[in-house]
Amino acid sequence: MPMSSAQFSPLERNPATGELFLRLPSPHSTIILTPPRPSDAAAIAVIVNDPAVHPWLGRPNDIFTLEEAQALVSEYTRASSAVIYALEESTALEGTITSATPSVQCEQLVPVADCPVRSIRELQADGTDVYIGNIAFKRCNWHEVQSPERDQLIAANNARPTGDPEIVWQVSDFLAPTHHRRGLMTVILATVLKQWAISRMRVHHLHVSVFTGNTGSVRVFEKNGFVLSGTVEHCIEIRGEMRSLHVLDWKHVE
Template identity: 30%
Template sequence: MPLFYSPTGEPYITLPSPHDNIILTPPRTIPNPNGIDAEPLIPEADLSAITTNLNDPRIYLFLEGPPVPYTRDDGIAFTRMIAAEATRILQAAQAEKFVEGCPFHDIRILPDEGEDRIQRAEKIGDISFSRKAFFEIPPDSPERAAAEKENEERKAGDEEIKWTMGYWLTPAHHGKGIMAAALSTLIREWVVPRMNAKVIIGSAFAENRASVQVMRKCGFIHDEKVIEKGSRELIEARGGGRKDIVVIKWRRND
C-alpha cells in the first residue's frame, strides 16, 4: 500500500477495506503566530480528543504510562515531542534505508465528502512504537535497565532491536477491527520495510482481553512467560492494587 500525500503535503496511509475511511498520519501541529522560534500549537480538535480519551476510564484503566488525570498541558507537551520526532524520522527516510521509529501516530476517520477531507479527518486514536520492550523483566530492576541500555545503543535498522508499541482508540470505535487493521498495516507498510523490525513485544493487563485479541489478529503469540503474576503495582488513580500482565510477541518470518 503506497504512501499518499494530502494537498498540504502531509503524508498519510489509508487502511484497507472495510476500513478505507481510516487514515494514519503524523501528529499535527500549527505554526505559532509568535514566530518561527515559538513552540508550535496543537489543533484544538486533536487536543480535545487526546485529553477526553486519556481521561476516560474505559481507556486509562488499561494503560500504564500516561498521567492521570491527563491535562491539557500534558497533551500539548507530548504532541509537540512526538511531532518533532516524526518530522526527524520523515526527513531521515528521504536519505536512509532504515529509520529510528514510525512517524504515523494519529488514527483518523475521514468525513464523508469534501476536497479537504484529509485535512478535516478527526483524530480517534493513537499508535506508537518504541524500544522499551522488556515487560518480562521486573520494572526498576538492574536487569531491565541493562537490557534497555543495550537495546537503545543499537543502530537504526539492527534486526536485534526489540520494539514495542502502545495504542488507544476512542471507545465509540471499539469492537470494529480498526486497531488491528491499523497495527497490521503499520507493521507491513512501515515498521518492517523502514525500521527493519524483526521482533515486537507487546503487553496488556490480563483482564484487557480486547487488546490481547488485537495483537493476536496481527500475528502476535504468547511468549514463554504468558502471565506475569501481580507484576504491576497501580497508582490509586488507576484503581490501586496489583495486576497481572500478558506478554505477547510478534516475530518476522524471513
C-alpha cells in the same frame, strides 16, 4: 517534495495540505494515519480520560491533563519530524545513485527509527477528518521485568543502531471508545507493521505487555500473529495498585 521517490513508499501526500498519510485498505479506506498535529492534544485528553481507555494505559495519574497531552503531542511531533527529515535527506541523495535493478533500489532504502504517521483519523464526507487514536512502535521497555535486569535489557537494546534487526520493539496504541469493537485496531496494526515497520524500520521482534483483563488488546495482538508467552503477576505498580501483565511476542519470518 514529490512523492514519486521510493524512499517515501507506501506513504501518500495530501495534495491540498502536503501532509503525509497512510490509508487503510478497503473496507476501512476512510481511516488514515498522519503525523501528529498540535490540535490533537485536546482529543487525546478526552480519549485517554475515558473510563473505557484510561485503566489500560498505565498512566501514573488519575486524570490526564491537557498540558500532559500537549507535551505528548510535542514528543510525537519531534519523533515524526525526525523521520520525515531523514526520508527527505535520503531522497535528496537518491539522484546520485543509479540502480541497475529494482532489488538494488530496494536495498538502498534508508532504515528509519520510527513511523512518521501515528495519529489515526477518520475522514468525513465534507473532506475534514476526526482524530480517533494513536499507534506507535518504540524500542522495548520490558515493563514486566524488574531492575536491574530491566535496565540492562533497555541499555543493550537502545545501543543497537537504527535498522538493526536484533532490536526488540513494542507497540503502544489507543482508540476512541466510539470506534471500539469494529476490528479497526487489528487492521491498523497489521497495516503499519506490514507496510512500514518491517520494511522501513527493519522490525523483526515485537515484545508487548497488556494489563490482565484487557482481552480486546490481547485479541488484537493474537490476530496479528503474536503469541502469548505468559502472565507475570503483580509486577508493576500503577496509581498505587500492583497490576499483572500478559506478555506476547511476535517475530518476523522471512
